[in-house]
Amino acid sequence: MLVLLPPSEGKANPGEGAPLELASLSLPGLTAAREAVLGELVELCAADAEKAREVLGLSEGLRGEVAKNAGLRTAGTRPAGEIYTGVLYDALGLATLDAAARRRAADSLLVFSGLWGAVRVTDRIPSYRCSMGVKLPGLGALSGHWRAPMAEVLPEAAGEGLVLDLRSSAYAAAWRPKGEVAGRTATVRVLHAPTRKVVSHFNKATKGRIVRSLLTTGAAPEDPAELVAALRELGYAVEAEAPGKAGKAWALDVLVDEIH
Secondary structure, three states: OEEEEOOOOOEOOOOOOOEOOHHHOOOHHHHHHHHHHHHHHHHHHHHOHHHHHHHHOOOHHHOHHHHHHHOOOOOEOEEHHHHEOOHHHHHHOHHHOOHHHHHHHHHHEEEEEOOOEEEEOOOEEOOOOOOOOOEEOOOEEHHHHHHHHHHHHHHHHHOOOOEEEOOOHHHHOOOOOOHHHHHOEEEEEEEEOOOOEOOHHHHHHHHHHHHHHHHHHOOOOOOHHHHHHHHHHOOOEEEEEOOOOOOOOEEEEEEEOOOO
16 A cells, blocks of 8 residues: 655754755655755755745745755755654654554655655655745746656556555645556545535544554555445545546545544
8 A cells, every 4th residue: 555645834853863865765766856856946045035935935934944945955854754744744643653553654655745756754854845836947836847757656656556645736736646556546535524625624634543543453455445445444434436437546535523
């Protein structure tokens, strides 16, 4: 099973860890594309803080993020699973998983990123600010920049099993499973049951709890139909829609009343 996650805007301070080594990151087929984004982002933020703030869509209060980006090549790093914070990652609680669940997380979780493309939770990265919606002056829209290298690398990473896609639309734009891979992909929406609307907190927290449940129980669904059965067994209310034709993903709605 491969689980595709969005990153978080908020990120932990890595402290005095070892500096970034691009070549050490997972999915080495993305290295050249990572270097291109990193190089332009660092140069932009070091040369013109005001322009960088505009390009990155940052408020005056987030000016410090520009300086952080300028120093990415020498900044300390921590595993990505410790860098990403926020509602989804709080609910997932990687740090509190037992050893077996942590091994499953290392093998199955892939976090998408405007800067790195996608990383494993064990990959060491610095804290940064660069969403997939950014358009860098030289590279253009990052979602477009990542499409070709992702199309080369991600099908192999997906292997032959289930792909559980929990990304937001901005990050999904960087890679959409196609063909046979799409047929074993399940996308998930979380709906507030009384209103049947997507509510940000419900959506993020429940997705984190779903991943935690799968990791801690050792559930290993091999296709979307098995995923639906596994989630129902774990107590989730799931409505599933199988694709109407080949090459399309399954669509799952998880209904929640409240988050505890």
